[in-house]
Amino acid sequence: MTQPIPLLDGPFWPYLALLLFAFLPTEIWRWLAVAFARRINADSPALEWVRAVATALLAGVVAKLIIAPPGALAALPLSLRVGALAATLAIVLFDRRRVFLAVLVGEAVLIGGGWMLSQAA
Amino acid sequence: MSVSADWSWQRTTLAGIRDALSLPAWVVGFGLVGVGSLARDVGYPVDVAVLSTMLVWAGPSQVIFFASIAAGAAWSAIALAIGFASLRFLPMTVAILPLLRRPGQGIAMQLLLAHYVAVTAWTEGLRRLPGIAPHQRVAYFLGFANACMMVSAAGTYAGYYLVGALPLPLAAGLLCLTPIFFLASIAAGIRHRGDLIAMGLGLALAPIFDRLMGSGFDLIVSGLIGGSIAFAVRLIGARRV
Numbered sequence: 001m002t003q004p005i006p007l008l009d010g011p012f013w014p015y016l017a018l019l020l021f022a023f024l025p026t027e028i029w030r031w032l033a034v035a036f037a038r039r040i041n042a043d044s045p046a047l048e049w050v051r052a053v054a055t056a057l058l059a060g061v062v063a064k065l066i067i068a069p070p071g072a073l074a075a076l077p078l079s080l081r082v083g084a085l086a087a088t089l090a091i092v093l094f095d096r097r098r099v100f101l102a103v104l105v106g107e108a109v110l111i112g113g114g115w116m117l118s119q120a121a
Numbered sequence: 122m123s124v125s126a127d128w129s130w131q132r133t134t135l136a137g138i139r140d141a142l143s144l145p146a147w148v149v150g151f152g153l154v155g156v157g158s159l160a161r162d163v164g165y166p167v168d169v170a171v172l173s174t175m176l177v178w179a180g181p182s183q184v185i186f187f188a189s190i191a192a193g194a195a196w197s198a199i200a201l202a203i204g205f206a207s208l209r210f211l212p213m214t215v216a217i218l219p220l221l222r223r224p225g226q227g228i229a230m231q232l233l234l235a236h237y238v239a240v241t242a243w244t245e246g247l248r249r250l251p252g253i254a255p256h257q258r259v260a261y262f263l264g265f266a267n268a269c270m271m272v273s274a275a276g277t278y279a280g281y282y283l284v285g286a287l288p289l290p291l292a293a294g295l296l297c298l299t300p301i302f303f304l305a306s307i308a309a310g311i312r313h314r315g316d317l318i319a320m321g322l323g324l325a326l327a328p329i330f331d332r333l334m335g336s337g338f339d340l341i342v343s344g345l346i347g348g349s350i351a352f353a354v355r356l357i358g359a360r361r362v
Contacts, residue, residue, distance in 0.1 A: 002189070002190045002193050002194060002195070002196065002199070005196070014165045014166060014169045015168075015169060015172070017190075017196070018169050018172060018173055018176070018177070018186070019176070020196075020200070021186065021196055021199050021200040021203065022173060022176075022177050022182055022183065022185075022186040022199075022203055023176045023177050024200075025182070025200045025201075025203040025204035025207060026177050026178075026179050026182040026203060026204075026207040026210070027176075027177075027236065028204070028207075029204075029207050029208055029209075029210040029211040029214070030210050030211075030214050030232075030235040030236060030238055031232060031235065032211055033210065033211050033212075033213075033214030033215045033218065033235060033238075034214065034218065034228070034231045034232055034235050036215075037214070037215050037218045037219075045356075047211070047212045048352065048355075049348065049349070049352045050208045050209065050211075050212075051209055051212070051316075052315055052316070052319045052348035052349070052351045052352040052355070053205060053208075053319075053344050053345055053347075053348030053349065053352075054205060054206055054207075054208055054209045054344070054348070055307060055310075055316055055319035055320055055323065055348065055351070056319040056320070056322055056323035056326070056343065056344045056345075056346075056347030056348040056351065057202065057205055057206050057323060057340060057341070057343075057344030057348070058181050058206060058303060058307055058323065059304070059307055059319070059320045059321075059322075059323025059324045059327070059347075060323040060324070060326065060327030060340050060343045060344055060347070061181065061184060061185055061188065061206075061300075061303065061327070061340065062300040062303050062304045062307075062323075062324065063323065063324045063325070063327040063328050064188070064192070064327050064328065064331060064340070065184075065188055065297075065299060065300040066297075066300055067327075067328045067331070068192065068331070069296065069297070070159060070162045070163075070188065070191050070296055071158075071162040071284070071292070071296055072284070072289055072292035072293045072296060073292075073293045073296040073297055075289055075293060076290075076293050081297065084297060084301060085300065085301060085304055088301050088304055088305050088308075089304055089305075089308055092304075092305050092308035092309050093308055093311075096308075096309045096311070097309075099148070099305045099306065099309045100148060102301075102305045102308075103151070103298070103301055103302050103305050106297075106301040106305070107294050107297070107298065107301060110290075110293065110294050110297050110301075111290045111291060111293070111294040114289065114290030114293055114294070115290045118289065118290060
């Protein structure tokens with residue numbers, strides 16, 4: 001488990017952790033944009049690189065949540081988790097506007113598969 | 122719906138709320154249900170989950186936060202990963218502010234407007250704001266964005282309690298909502314081959330570096346490597362054309 005920083009430990013730790021390690025690193029970019037909006041070129045190659053890194057990083061979060069999933073999700077087999085993700089991805093890559101449908105189908109694969117496995121057991 | 126230039130700010134705000142509730146707010150709210158479930162899973166209180174939606178207002182940051190705590194990552198690694206994942210807000214905010222800026226607008230108002238910049242309010246804002254008279258845009262945008270945020274806060278709250286109350290396949294479905302929704306939004310935002318490569322490499326490299334390194338920095342390293350390769354491929358491809 002991620003340990004609280006001893007000096008700041010207490011019932012308020014989750015709130016403080018949220019402010020320090022989630023709110024600040026996110027909000028800082030919105031603030032900087034307000035401060036420097038007139039001097040930043042939104043199409044510069046550096047920002048294009050940042051976008052590519054952020055995309056890979058987010059895809060990495062998805063992969064980690066599927067490979068080493070939290071709680072109840074870990075009870076379902078890996079093949080089913082990957083299958084649900086693959087179904088979603090296939091639909092969106094086929095038609096970019098079908099995000100909602102893709103999410104529903106991915107969920108249906110996962111929940112339907114999980115239900116069938118629990119019936120078979 | 123279209124906004125008439127002579128509408129009062131109240132009516133314009135309502136139009137923004139109505140447009141959000143016509144679909145976008147439900148899509149974001151649906152996506153943040155899983156964040157509530159994740160927060161419950163790491164044992165954080167429900168108000169931290171709901172506050173994360175209202176303060177952080179960025180699904181990816183919230184998921185990295187709760188999922189990394191579950192994985193036992195170092196705090197410095199969590200903050201760094203969230204910082205990198207949120208860097209996209211800099212160009213996004215820079216792009217939308219000119220549409221919302223008014224003469225005499227204070228810095229506090231601009232910071233407030235910038236806070237609502239996240240994928241949905243941003244894409245919808247860029248699409249809808251140019252068709253609205255400049256003096257009505259702030260009222261419309263705040264109505265739209267706040268409606269999205271309220272629905273999402275309710276979704277996060279619901280996700281927190283639902284995950285423990287549902288039978289196994291459904292609870293697993295709630296927890297899987299986050300990765301599924303994320304991958305769908307990443308894939309929907311792909312504009313060229315570079316984005317596709319970045320997504321593919323991110324999916325492939327993260328589990329590998331997770332084995333090799335652990336401790337949370339694996340996410341940043343795989344993002345940096347995968348993103349840089351995708352960027353290089355895109356640069357070379359652009360030069361050839």
